[in-house]
Amino acid sequence: MSNQTSLHVVFGSGPLGLSVVDELMVQGQRVRLVNRSGKADVPAEVEIVPADVYDLQQALQACEGAAFVYQCAQPPYHQWVEKFPSLQQNILEACAVVGARLIIGENLYxxxxxxxxxxxxLPYAATTRKGQLRARMAEAALNAHQKGRLPAVIGRGSDFFGPRVLGSTLGERVFVPALRGKTASFTGNLNLPHSYTYIKDFGKALVRLATEDQAYGQVWHVPTAPAATQRQIGEMIFEILGQPPKMSGMGRWMMAIGGLFIPEARETVEMMYEFEKPFVMDSSKFTRAFGQTATPLRDALAETIDWYRAYLNQ
Structure with a gap:
């Protein structure tokens, strides 16, 4: 179990890493945030350490003194296949050396x-490049745990949304136009159920997994609200805004066209199956074990809208 003298090291200052930091601060923990720049919008009590984690020595230095390490870092989306394995492996190696517990945030690819x-x-049956990469990385972490090299646990969420989440299928292409009274741009078929994980719930869940001894060596789907169609989500967003709903869905063909110019869009094409059939995640195992439930979807959307409103008014 954690206590307030333990050092929690968080790799990555994207939305998930910062949500983990937020939860750790609520609990009064000692926190070190690690990213490339050594800069982040975090409370003054958070120690920020710059590190190039592709260098094992720098990863080791960043983990020095850690009891818990949260792996929330990732390369740019279009560089996953080339860069992600070495990044995560160095964090794993560093945890093994310093004797820290490793908590990994993942998706469902x-x-x-x-x-x-x-x-x-379910078996790991991905045929996409990024899905097979995720499978190999997850297996490597769990194998390291099983061999006694370090305690490791994996928390998985679906496509996420919430404060600070910009580059998501439920991110700035949806909320920014909606706030401006324009057409919100979703991905794929609007009429299929799709699970979205609220980023605050994801961060809170990873911190909970860190402190539960029985969680280690396993995969846990983090608490996620019941799936809704993107059309239903869009209608909720516009209802909260007091506006008539205006939304569209960008299909595989349009995404491929965008990929001619935008590397991230090109990398999204192979994942479009998520938006061409129901994509529904079950997180009941986590709730049964630890009691944590997801923030109701409408409440989470309202909080997200408040954040985007402040973001656009900066």
Whole structure:
């Protein structure tokens, strides 16, 4: 179990890493945030350390004194296949050396296309490059745990949204136009159920996993609200804003066209299956074990709108 003298090291200052920091600060923990720049919008009590984690020695220095390490860092989306394995492996190696517990935040890519609900017991059947990469990385971490090299646990969420989340399918292309009274741009078929994980719930869940001894060596789907169609989500957003709904769905063909000019869009094309059939995640295992439930979807959307409103008014 954690206590307030333990050092929690968070790799990555994107939305997930900062949500972990937020939860750790609520709990009064000692926190070190590690990123390339050594700069982040965090409370003054948070120690910020610059490090190039592709260099094992720098990863080791960043983990010095850590009891818990949260792996929330990732390369640019279009460089995942080339760069992600060495980044995560260096963090894993550093944890093993310093004797820290490793908590990894992941998505659902490794399962591939699933007919039915996505749960932790499914095989890793991805045929996409990024899905197979995620599978290899998850297996490496769990194998290291099983061999006794370090305690490791994995928390997985679906596509996420919330404060600070810009580059998501439920991110700035949806909320910014909606706030401006324009057409919100979703991805794929608007009429299929899709699970979205609220970023605050994700951060809170990773911190909970860190402190639960029985969680280690396992995969846990973090608390996520019941799936809704993107059309239903769009209608909720515009209802909260007091506006008539205006939304569109960008299909595979348009995404491929965008990929001619935008590397991130090009990398999204192979993942479009998520938006061409139901994509429903089951997080009941986590709730049964630890009692944490997801923030109701409408409440989470309202909080996200408040954040985007402040963001646009900066």
């Amino acid at each position: 490794m399962y591939g296309e699933v007919d039915g609900t996505i749960h932790e017991g």
